Amino acid sequence: MTRRKLQAKPLLLVNICQLLTFSSKTTHLGPRRGTDLKELGIIENGAVLCVGGKIVSVGTTKDALRDPWFKKNRKQVTEIDCAGKVVLPGFVDSHTHPVFINPRLVDFEKRIEGASYEQIAAAGGGIRSSLDAVRKASATLLTSKVLTVLQDMAAHGTTTVEAKSGYGLTVESELKSLGAIRKAASLWPGTVVATLLGAHVVPKEFQGCSQKYVEIVCKEMIPQAAKRKLAQFVDVFCDKGAFTPAESEQVFEAAKTHALNVRAHMGQLSETALQPFLRFNPASFDHMDHVSEADIKQLAKRDTVATLVPGANYFLGLKEYPNARRLIDSGVPVALATDYNPGTSPTISMPMAMSLACTHMKMSPAEAVAAATINGAWALGIADRKGSIEPGKDADLAVFGVQEYRELTYWFGANHCELTVFNGVVASRN
């Protein structure tokens, strides 16, 4: 599957059992929060017309077939009968780490045998064990790794992916990783948002002098990534064993100086006060297993999204999951993502993340699907183009072979995606 340079032919999907539009007409402006999160804007027996890569009209099949423009131009329109199927905006996976070489199978086995995170790291596992292979890898190999993952994601209904660097942790290998993301994105028909995660963990050669490493992130990686337009975002892993709040603020300062937006891994292992970071207007705080009541109140008033990644809790075999109910019921906008990475969440499946959100975080199926689409788009600052099926937005759609949307979260571990549409072009057919 490669990016089609062809202009998208007009495309009409008809007879859709349930068309999930997430129309903003049914909700307040901004990321979906509170009870708005379950407003799916469902049209039964729906139709969606895409022209020039954009959605131009959304409604019932009956109205679509009566449309004067359609009647006149029917011959040049590709029609797809979606009887017995559900159509939704392509998933927006707003948190992934695809630039690595090897799976971490030894860590996985050790953890099953009872080793702790610290014991695994001490035995040479953890994030640092992925560094060598990425540093040595050619740009071509990294690109092919990323592209394969993007294609797998598309086959599961994902059309927009945020992709982080973060397994090189030298100036050269971080830029090489971002270059691989850019090259893979150019070969894939979907949309990729690139993030520099130079501040993923302090590499071994800087242990005990993390400040020196932070200086390299701020004074070399960030300026060079910005100058070469290799990243839209800068991310930092702010937690015990990674970067302190003060170091994380430094990273955010440098990002803002170079006109890059920010997002952060927050509250995965321990609680960090979020207030000092709000002045940077982060698009998203991700993980959020540990967060204070005071910070929840602050987030409820802002558009910063809490991106929850239950795949990590599942894969680590944790009993506790982020308290999605508390966040949603308090009015914090919540998104869901896979956190695809070799150590803690090797899944490319958004439906799997959604199913976990339902069973382990008590989100309703409706909330899960909204969090995986429209709020993912908000978490990436691209909700003006992505995340809902409304006239004027990019024609990114996913067609599932199920009769109603709740089945997406119910048949866990199965892939019911039959068709993915990128900018009006049918690009993946299972």
Ligand SMILES: [Zn+2]
């Ligand atoms: Zn992550």
